[in-house]
Amino acid sequence: MAGAAAGGAELFFERLCIAQAKAGVPVLPVIRRDEARLARLKAGGLTPRELRFGGQADLLTRPKLNAALRAFHPDVVVAWMNRAARFSPSGPWTLAGRLGGFYDLSYYKRCEHLVGNTHGLVAWMIRQGWPQDRAHYVPNFATDIRNVEPWRPPEIPPGVPFILALGRLHTNKAFDVLIRAMKRLPGVRLMIAGEGPEREMLETLVRTERVRDRVFMPGWADAARLVRACDVLVCPSRHEPLGNVVLEGFSGVRPVVAAASQGPRELIVHGRNGLLAAIDDDAALATEIARALGDHALARRLALAGRATYDRQFAPQPVLEAWLGFMRNVAPDPSVQPGV
Structure with a gap:
């Protein structure tokens, strides 16, 4: 390799x-x-x-x-x-x-x-x-992280909705779409854990969208503990052949929202073990994130079904x-x- x-x-x-x-x-x-x-x-x-x-x-x-x-x-x-x-x-x-x-x-x-x-x-x-x-x-x-101790970063106060995205800061990952979606998710905090060539562009977008107080990009971080702590794991990729991050969410028993790119579309049955939104559509992505955050019973059903998918196949x-x-x-x- x-x-x-x-x-x-x-x-x-x-x-x-x-x-x-x-x-x-x-x-x-x-x-x-x-x-x-x-x-x-x-x-x-x-x-x-x-x-x-x-x-x-x-x-x-x-x-x-x-x-x-x-x-x-x-x-x-x-x-x-x-x-x-x-x-x-x-x-x-x-x-x-x-x-x-x-x-x-x-x-x-x-x-x-x-x-x-x-x-x-x-x-x-x-x-x-x-x-x-x-x-x-x-x-x-994916590694089984169900029993990993959650870690909620100090930038995200207790009781505040916390969504997480993981991956290389690259145009394929569409973190720009997720940042734009944040304007439609008042009161929600977002952490994007990763590093890559799009950092400067994304930081500029955070400022121009006026969400600096709610979006954090700390670089590579302890992904397993963050997954276990988040309220929703988001995979906004416009191009994603598989979506390892989706599997990590399944493993960690967290509800997953993803753009309907190649891999997530194969892994997720919409409404059953996760939620899918149109690619490159910040409004649609925000709607599905808000749905998972606003309906705790749905979020729990999605998380448990995702874990069952993990146990059977991944x-x-x-x-x-x-x-x-x-x-x-x-x-x-x-x-x-x-x-x-």
């Missing part, structure tokens, strides 16, 4: 590797150099290998990766997103590419199989010409079983317990 220091796909890679190792699957994580990621994987009982995963002029990563894999003797090699797929060599293993978005499939030309974390993504791969029998759905899991155990089944099916010798 050669992704960024933070992000849903990258952090799920870490969680999956650690969970697989704890379940007895031999795992060798090969990662782009990153001290924090290295430390987390080591703390999870793994011995990662760090490589450069540079640009076109990087001529050393592929042979070093090839040597590391041949020494480890895996049955299945999973290339986690574009850059990893570009460097991953063919060998006596099954090479699979794992996509968390609608990426250019030319990066995956050496892969024998592709994995998508939503049904919509798998259907898109097939429409792009990828063989149906080599396109596989395996979902993400908790560690069912997802680990799905990954193990996938690896057994594609390994060169299906009778062998796969290493990855």
